[in-house]
Amino acid sequence: MRPEPPPAALRLAIDGDALAANWRALDALSGAAAAGAAVKADAYGLGVARTVPALWQAGCRDFYVAHWAEVAPVAARVPPGAVGVLHGPLTPVEAAYAKAVGVRPVINSLHQAQVWHNAGGGVCDLMVDTGINRLGLPLEDIGHALIQQLEIDVLLSHLASADEDSPLNAVQLSRWQDARRAVAHRRASLANSAGITLGNTYHGDLTRPGIALYGGVPCAALEGLIRQVLRPEAAVMQVRTLKSGDSVGYNATFVADRTMRVGVVSLGYEDGYLRCWSGKGAMLAGGRRLSALGRVSMDMTVIDLSAAPDVTEGDWVAVDYDLPRASAISGLSQYELLTLMGRRFAR
Numbered sequence: 001m002r003p004e005p006p007p008a009a010l011r012l013a014i015d016g017d018a019l020a021a022n023w024r025a026l027d028a029l030s031g032a033a034a035a036g037a038a039v040k041a042d043a044y045g046l047g048v049a050r051t052v053p054a055l056w057q058a059g060c061r062d063f064y065v066a067h068w069a070e071v072a073p074v075a076a077r078v079p080p081g082a083v084g085v086l087h088g089p090l091t092p093v094e095a096a097y098a099k100a101v102g103v104r105p106v107i108n109s110l111h112q113a114q115v116w117h118n119a120g121g122g123v124c125d126l127m128v129d130t131g132i133n134r135l136g137l138p139l140e141d142i143g144h145a146l147i148q149q150l151e152i153d154v155l156l157s158h159l160a161s162a163d164e165d166s167p168l169n170a171v172q173l174s175r176w177q178d179a180r181r182a183v184a185h186r187r188a189s190l191a192n193s194a195g196i197t198l199g200n201t202y203h204g205d206l207t208r209p210g211i212a213l214y215g216g217v218p219c220a221a222l223e224g225l226i227r228q229v230l231r232p233e234a235a236v237m238q239v240r241t242l243k244s245g246d247s248v249g250y251n252a253t254f255v256a257d258r259t260m261r262v263g264v265v266s267l268g269y270e271d272g273y274l275r276c277w278s279g280k281g282a283m284l285a286g287g288r289r290l291s292a293l294g295r296v297s298m299d300m301t302v303i304d305l306s307a308a309p310d311v312t313e314g315d316w317v318a319v320d321y322d323l324p325r326a327s328a329i330s331g332l333s334q335y336e337l338l339t340l341m342g343r344r345f346a347r
């Protein structure tokens with residue numbers, strides 16, 4: 001028998017209490033509407049296995065994935081009917097799968113309505129496009145017989161600029177209200193995380209936060225309400241001492257101006273710690289910020305250990321990854337910062 005591989009030298013520490021608290025805060029902000037959860041992309045990279053049970057326990061009852069391949073791990077953790085699939089049924093195979101597993105496809109077009117009808121139909125959601133011009137039924141098509149005969153649970157639309165004070169928000173709200181009058185449905189839903197802060201008229205029956213559940217702060221109105229959930233951690237593989245004039249990493253972009261103790265950490269751009277962090281990132285050890293030095297490599301990053309003489313080989317450091325601050329420093333969006341986290345992390 002082959003031995004078990006040793007544990008990964010990278011892990012995503014996930015604060016389940018913070019995740020539950022974020023859901024409860026967003027649910028409370030949703031007023032009379034219930035908050036669901038966008039758990040596509042393996043819960044924005046945090047992992048469905050950790051997040052979905054914690055969200056369910058907090059009281060969340062509606063979960064949205066994007067791809068059909070994302071259904072199984074979510075459906076295995078919640079009762080039938082609690083999962084919606086945003087990309088909808090493009091093919092008969094996908095429609096048959098939805099029926100077999102008991103998840104709700106989101107119908108996004110007349111084509112998808114036809115595919116769902118041909119598969120025998122049943123309860124589904126409907127996404128109408130009210131101005132983002134992405135996936136969704138054009139409002140002009142809402143009177144079509146294929147749409148009118150759907151058995152719609154949630155009538156969805158999606159805001160393009162919820163994180164901004166944009167006139168498009170009111171335009172989309174008004175079109176979504178038109179759609180609500182034009183087709184029968186049980187529940188209506190418009191707001192993502194930022195949309196929840198736009199007020200009661202945007203709430204309908206169900207809100208669909210994603211990023212803010214996971215610690216993202218997409219707009220000022222959520223500042224102070226959202227807790228950090230994710231902390232990537234990596235092992236220090238080697239400690240070395242630089243002499244003044246020694247350089248670090250590819251292209252020697254950092255040169256020591258004194259004797260320095262540095263650590264080589266098992267985290268690189270393959271893991272989602274992109275090269276834009278070169279010279280800008282930092283890791284945390286017992287409250288101390290340890291700057292990243294030189295270029296980030298594929299599998300490793302060098303950090304300054306001057307302020308942490310106790311940190312040694314085999315110790316772990318946490319990446320400084322408060323999402324709003326990390327986004328400001330790196331230039332990456334908070335969404336990218338989450339979904340970039342690579343396959344080598346233990347989740």
Ligand SMILES: *Cc1c(COP(=O)(O)O)cnc(C)c1O
Nearest residue numbers: 038158192193208209210211212
């Ligand atoms: C991803 C997504 C959400 C969640 O958006 P956030 O900005 O992450 O809160 C909600 N609705 C739809 C249709 C989505 O695709």
